[in-house]
Amino acid sequence: xxxxxxxxxxxxxxxxxxxxxxxxxxxxxxxxxxxxxxxxxxxxxxxxxxxxxxxxxxxxxxxxxxxxxxxxxxxxxxxxxxxxxxxxxxxxxxxxxxxxxxxxxxxxxxxxxxxxxxxxxxxxxxxxxxxxxxxxxxxxxxxxxxxxxxxxxxxxxxxxxxxxxxxxxxxxxxxxxxxxxxxxxxxxxxxxxxxxxxxxxxxxxxxxxxxxxxxxxxxxxxxxxxxxxxxxxxxxxxxxxxxxxxxxxxxxxxxxxxxxxxxxxxxxxxxxxxxxxxxxxxxxxxxxxxxxxxxxxxxxxxxxxxxxxxxxxxxxxxxxxxxxxxxxxxxxxxxxxxxxxxxxxxxxxxxxxxxxxxx
Numbered sequence: 001x002x003x004x005x006x007x008x009x010x011x012x013x014x015x016x017x018x019x020x021x022x023x024x025x026x027x028x029x030x031x032x033x034x035x036x037x038x039x040x041x042x043x044x045x046x047x048x049x050x051x052x053x054x055x056x057x058x059x060x061x062x063x064x065x066x067x068x069x070x071x072x073x074x075x076x077x078x079x080x081x082x083x084x085x086x087x088x089x090x091x092x093x094x095x096x097x098x099x100x101x102x103x104x105x106x107x108x109x110x111x112x113x114x115x116x117x118x119x120x121x122x123x124x125x126x127x128x129x130x131x132x133x134x135x136x137x138x139x140x141x142x143x144x145x146x147x148x149x150x151x152x153x154x155x156x157x158x159x160x161x162x163x164x165x166x167x168x169x170x171x172x173x174x175x176x177x178x179x180x181x182x183x184x185x186x187x188x189x190x191x192x193x194x195x196x197x198x199x200x201x202x203x204x205x206x207x208x209x210x211x212x213x214x215x216x217x218x219x220x221x222x223x224x225x226x227x228x229x230x231x232x233x234x235x236x237x238x239x240x241x242x243x244x245x246x247x248x249x250x251x252x253x254x255x256x257x258x259x260x261x262x263x264x265x266x267x268x269x270x271x272x273x274x275x276x277x278x279x280x281x282x283x284x285x286x287x288x289x290x291x292x293x294x295x296x297x298x299x300x301x302x303x304x305x306x307x308x309x310x311x312x313x314x315x316x317x318x319x320x321x322x323x324x325x326x327x328x329x330x331x332x333x334x335x336x337x338x339x340x341x342x343x344x345x346x347x348x349x350x351x352x353x354x355x356x357x358x359x
Contacts, residue, residue, distance in 0.1 A: 006159070011117050014117070015160065025133055039054065056114065067145065084126075087141050098203075120157050124167070149187060154187070240285070261313055286319060287323045
């Protein structure tokens with residue numbers, strides 16, 4: 001049985017009915033399937049960003065709270081063609097402990113991995129709300145809560161979505177810290193057979209292994225992770241995107257930076273190295289992200305002077321094709337329980353939101 005045949009027929013029938021509303025503009029409102037409910041919906045002041053808090057109850061009664069982001073600002077890329085970006089969570093919480101992310105610090109903790117139905121519903125719901133008719137391409141990112149390679153339900157969910165051209169999903173991107181090497185390999189083999197583009201985004205954040213371990217705890221050495229990442233690129237034919245959010249430490253992490261000249265030189269060495277699998281030249285992409293602060297988390301964005309010096313050193317090594325990224329709705333007001341739309345922020349206000357709902 002192929003990975004694309006793993007969705008239960010009952011679940012498939014429910015999802016098909018729900019998805020049919022995307023291409024029927026005057027269709028009556030369709031209830032969310034699969035025991036999923038909406039707790040809260042919030043928009044950025046310019047309404048280009050939307051964050052939805054869902055709860056889902058699995059067949060065994062286990063509940064998960066999870067957040068989804070929707071953005072109509074073309075990913076912050078100037079002069080880009082109109083598109084709808086969707087940020088999907090793969091878990092209620094996360095088992096990883098990345099020091100710069102809001103999810104591990106959330107009092108909600110880790111609840112469970114999400115089902116394939118919950119993954120697909122997040123996608124379809126945001127298309128229905130923001131891009132009904134799917135006239136704009138939808139760019140789907142598994143970049144919310146959770147590590148996608150840890151959740152086996154991601155594969156059948158993506159295979160289902162790839163078989164729905166009417167949803168107009170132009171590509172799917174998965175963010176990973178790279179620890180689940182077996183999971184990355186399985187995704188590569190499964191997605192290589194799909195017509196839809198499936199891109200891996202590797203959360204490197206620091207090319208210095210000691211620094212990286214201080215902010216992204218794990219056991220796998222970086223050389224083994226890089227081999228798995230390059231393997232994904234070679235199997236699928238899609239260049240892997242390396243993500244680095246430039247930040248400085250505060251409080252307990254005072255003195256930390258991943259934006260020094262030496263950090264830039266070490267990053268250039270990784271990006272220009274031959275494939276760790278075949279030894280052949282391989283194309284790698286770079287996404288240089290602005291770090292989006294979260295109250296109480298001991299990191300802040302690197303200074304603009306440091307960032308520009310970092311970029312200049314990369315250019316000296318021939319790396320000039322860089323995607324510069326800054327999220328939408330990044331300001332957080334804890335008292336008003338608003339904000340926190342960007343990657344690493346989605347769960348920051350959820351505990352207070354739930355407290356208000358249950359008052």
